Amino acid sequence: MGRSPCCDKVGLKKGPWTPEEDQKLLAYIEEHGHGSWRALPAKAGLQRCGKSCRLRWTNYLRPDIKRGKFSLQEEQTIIQLHALLGNRWSAIATHLPKRTDNEIKNYWNTHLKKRLAKMGIDPVTHKPKNDALLSSDGQSKNAANLSHMAQWESARLEAEARLVRESKLRSHSFQEQLSPTGYVSGSGSGSVSASASTSAQPQQCVDVLKAWNGGWSKSSEGGNGLNTTGIGGDHHLESPTSTLTFSENAPPLIMNSSGTGGENSIPMIELVGTSGSSETGIIKEEGEHDWKNLRNSSHHYHHHHLMHENTVSLTSSLHHPDMTISMEGPWTPEFLKLSSSHIHVGNVDIEEGFTSLLLNDSGERSLSDSGKDSDNSGGSGNDCYEDNKNYWNSILYNLVNSSPTDSPMF
DNA sequence: AACAGGTTCAACCGCAGCAGC
């Protein structure tokens, strides 16, 4: 039973917008805010459906939209986020605050996807296309770990995106209280994102990557991927698709920044913010009591929200049959930079992003060179594994370095 | 200049999720 399309009314205009229509829409929203999109066209005197108006506004007329060519950094960010999030354009767009999801999607489809494909990188998996030839023995476990890492990161970013959406809603209603126009004109940009976070936010850093890499390197020494000490010793993540469920019994692990939370036998690794503003790993903002604590206690993968008008805090948990990771607190560029300024994966220090290689000609050369190098070194599966590790870690690394400080996230 | 084929991107479509009743 499909609902009738919103635009099936006779007399409603479709197709390209005229400057007059734009003007009407702009003028109305500036004066009244958009309110209900459904009701807007009639009020604004437009022969359009609300959906069309919303699209025109969000993709074109909004004052905080940056148009024109994508910068190298933006390209990089898109590729990296796409590697983690897939086609979740809106989530990706939250990291590029002045770009719309539609624009990013178009840019991906018309430029980046082709570029990756041309270079032999599968734009869907972000792996070299011959990756499928990997043997299914040792590497599969490693691949599983990498995949799990990606899922973990993906889930985190998804939660962040959700938080941003929520904070947008909050800030929007907050602004509506302050301003009858419904959106902040003035500076024009960041009417929404500005309040989600910004300079007012204390630099709270939760050293997740350190913990992660600590766990990774530690476990790599033991021949496994992600591993947690403290419980069972030799547990590792096996399923590439595994995922974020189960573990009714496993007590939550909380990582500490040393990444060695398992060194005591308490099955908890504490995630401690390096800013020192939190002693418990649960980052709380002053005035947090102003907002409802949105925590819930699902045994499955879940995110906890601690929100404040100026801040967004995040708690995520990842459960696995043998382990549970809990991470709490916001991810800030500072935190990420700190964490990943010297990424250590297994026995390898990653100083330079792999993804960045994709973004210029020298990169293309480097890529093929590295392929040759692999061949020269015998083309072992381990090289592929190292490539994958490098790839995912450089994604995180570059994500950090490319995170614009005006991102609504941070 | 004219045409064909390729590319870009604004806009549309249909579906899913959520909230309110």
Place this chain on the structure above:
DNA sequence: AGCTGCTGCGGTTGAACCTGT
């Protein structure tokens, strides 16, 4: 619990534009 309305998201389309012949 089920229905309805609204919004947001991702995939797709097609007109406009570009490029090569």
